[in-house]
Amino acid sequence: GAVVSQHPSRVICKSGTSVKIECRSLDFQATTMFWYRQFPKQSLMLMATSNEGSKATYEQGVEKDKFLINHASLTLSTLTVTSAHPEDSSFYICSATPSGPSTDTQYFGPGTRLTVL
């Protein structure tokens, strides 16, 4: 059941460039997807909630112009880190909640390791 994929799994980029990370629910539709950031040896911090067909809701302290989120379909959400800097290096994980009446259970992707040089 419920598989979420992320692409790429690992990316290295130069400072100042933009990086797009894709999150896909493979076998279910997800009205809502979430983007988390995990610093080394720390827990996950919710960055934003992505709803299909509407603007993402960003958590306090997360710059929406820097972390662009697009939820274009019920199976795809993208996170674009614009003008990336070394401090943006982190492990980015997405999750998806199946559409319809069910639990709030979130299924997580395998994560994307971003390294900004």
Place this chain on the structure above:
Amino acid sequence: GEDVEQSLFLSVREGDSSVINCTYTDSSSTYLYWYKQEPGAGLQLLTYIFSNMDMKQDQRLTVLLNKKDKHLSLRIADTQTGDSAIYFCAETFHGGSQGNLIFGKGTKLSVKP
């Protein structure tokens, strides 16, 4: 605000039982989850429990919930070396963002042969 606390480390011998504990502050929690994270990987949902349940068992995993004390535990029977990972406790509640998960810092489980 809401807070979830876990001990950071646990070390057990292979074959023993592991008990990972978690406390939370939000009394309106609806679901409580246990996730497993292996090195360099994302999170894997292990199990979850609805807040009106006291216990849930799934093969080697037993979840106990003491709602009065806001205490959640995960017991892993016959712990194996493959169980070595970081285990995150998380809660969610209705009101505000749907499915907004609050995570603990994670408990690193080390299993010695």
